[in-house]
Amino acid sequence: MAWISLILAGMFETFGVIMINRFHKDPKWQSIFLLILGFGASFIFLAYSMETLPMGTAYAIWTGIGASGGAILGMILYDESKDWRRLVFIGMVLSAAIGLKLVS
Template sequence: MAWVWLILAGFGEVAFVIFMKLSNGFKKISYTVFTVLAGAFSFYFLSRALITIPLGTGYAIWTGIGAAGSVVLGMLFFNESKDIKRILFLSLIVISVVGLKVVG
């Protein structure tokens, strides 16, 4: 179950970053509230996951999911660059997260 908590925490991290972007520097109150709620959701599930999963592995996977998810959504919805180099390095993040799961 800890891995489910960690994946949920990663999705919460992605939501946190996206809502932060949409809050426009915390000027839009509704998105600011969503930012805080997503952050709390993410940290809660990360804390649940870290009861079982080693700290280094859990943190690396949590940030990997957050980083990769944020990059993908940025490319899809915020017109960020889809340069092949970005996609290559995004692939390395995903490979690293999968590798940590396999060896952990």
């Protein structure tokens, strides 16, 4: 259950990052509410997962999911660069997260 919680934490982290971008483009109270909700849920799920998982592993995977998710959604939603080198490095981040799971 801790790993599922950690994945959810990373997904809410990604959602929070997308809401930051939305807030900068259209500063309305709904955007700030969703931003706070996203990061709040992310921290709650991260804290729950850290009851079982080592802090270093949990934090590295949480940030990896957030960074990769933000970059991928930036490419999809905001027409950011889809250069093959970016995709290779995103793959490396995800591979490292999977590697941490395998050795934990």
